[in-house]
Amino acid sequence: MSRPIFVAAWFSPWSERARFALDHHRINYREEAYVPLLGEPLLRLRTRVFRGPLSVPVLFHDGRVIRDSVEIAQYADSVGTGAPLFPASASAEIARYVELATGLMEASRALSMPRMAQNEAAQRESLPSFMPAPLRSVLLPLAGMGTAYIARKYRLDSHNPNEARAAIRRGLERLQADLRGRDTLLSDFTFADIAIAVALTMVRPVEHPVLPLGPGMRAAFTEPALAEEFGDLLAWRDKLYAERRSAPGTARA
Ligand SMILES: N[C@@H](CCC(=O)N[C@@H](CS)C(=O)NCC(=O)O)C(=O)O
Incomplete structure (x- = not known):
């Protein structure tokens, strides 16, 4: 191939x-x-x-x-050669979780982008690591413009932060009810688990080598009250990453 x-x-x-x-x-x-x-x-x-x-x-x-x-x-x-992530028998349920995950990410983006716009460290950290430090300093205004551009492109100022937080809370409560101590959302590990685990990055990022976020970005992606309230979901996500995300990704390649 x-x-x-x-x-x-x-x-x-x-x-x-x-x-x-x-x-x-x-x-x-x-x-x-x-x-x-x-x-x-x-x-x-x-x-x-x-x-x-x-x-x-x-x-x-x-x-x-x-x-x-x-x-x-x-x-x-x-x-690929791994176990299927989209088994045909579960396609409708996976699609439902993907929709939930995408909704969570969109609502969270409306909260994290303004935090990023105000955090110069986060903007600097967002530039790819292959860029040498002096170039990063030169490109820092560009990172800020990139953040503003994303805010415009996705009309983030049309979101009310309290409504976004309430929507995220409803989604997370549904996940708590669905998971109830299980390791996976469905009977096997599927893309539903990946989509939801990754969406939780925007409640509090996972600590894993594939996502080497600096402190500025980590803060921009953290929603402190929700992280506290839904610690059980974050623990589920951390375990899933520890067990399933072993292949070294090429993040920041
Ligand atoms: N439907 C797309 C949506 C992806 C998406 O929203 N990507 C954003 C992530 S912040 C992006 O590319 N932003 C940079 C840009 O729009 O220039 C997918 O799931 O791949």
Whole structure:
């Protein structure tokens, strides 16, 4: 199999859920770091998407261009060697959890981006680590512009923070009820677990080598009251990462 190219924002949960699936299937891909704003023109050229929304992750493989994290995970299932993450018998339930996870991430983005916009350390840390420190200092304003750009693109100022928090709380309560001490949401480990575990990054990030967040970004991604209230879900997520996310991802490659 030729080597897929995975274009991703190293810290983004949307990228991480696709990366988790690629690593689960031991797929030997090459990760290319996407920097919001700066990377968009080239990505438009490579994907041939010249208007309308374009986001990461994107997977290029054997002439295919896959522009959605869930579709990348499904593609990984079709070419990978690990146990299937989308067993046909559970497709409706997995889709339900993916929708819940995406809703949680969208509501959380409305809370984390303003925190990031006010935190220079977080903006500096968000730049890919391959950039030498002096270049990072030069590009710091760009990271700030990237954050503002994402806020505009996803109309984050139209979200009311209290409503976003209430929506997240409802989702997390539902997960608590569904999990009730189980290791996986369904009878086997599936993409439902990956999607939900990764969405919890935005309540409090996991501590794992695949997501080497600095203190600024960690603070920007943490929702302290919810993290305290839903410590059991975070413990479930931490255990899942410790047991299932063993393959070294290429985050920040
Ligand atoms: N449907 C897409 C959504 C991905 C998404 O929202 N990506 C955001 C992550 S913050 C992104 O690419 N932001 C950078 C940009 O839009 O330039 C997927 O699941 O892959």
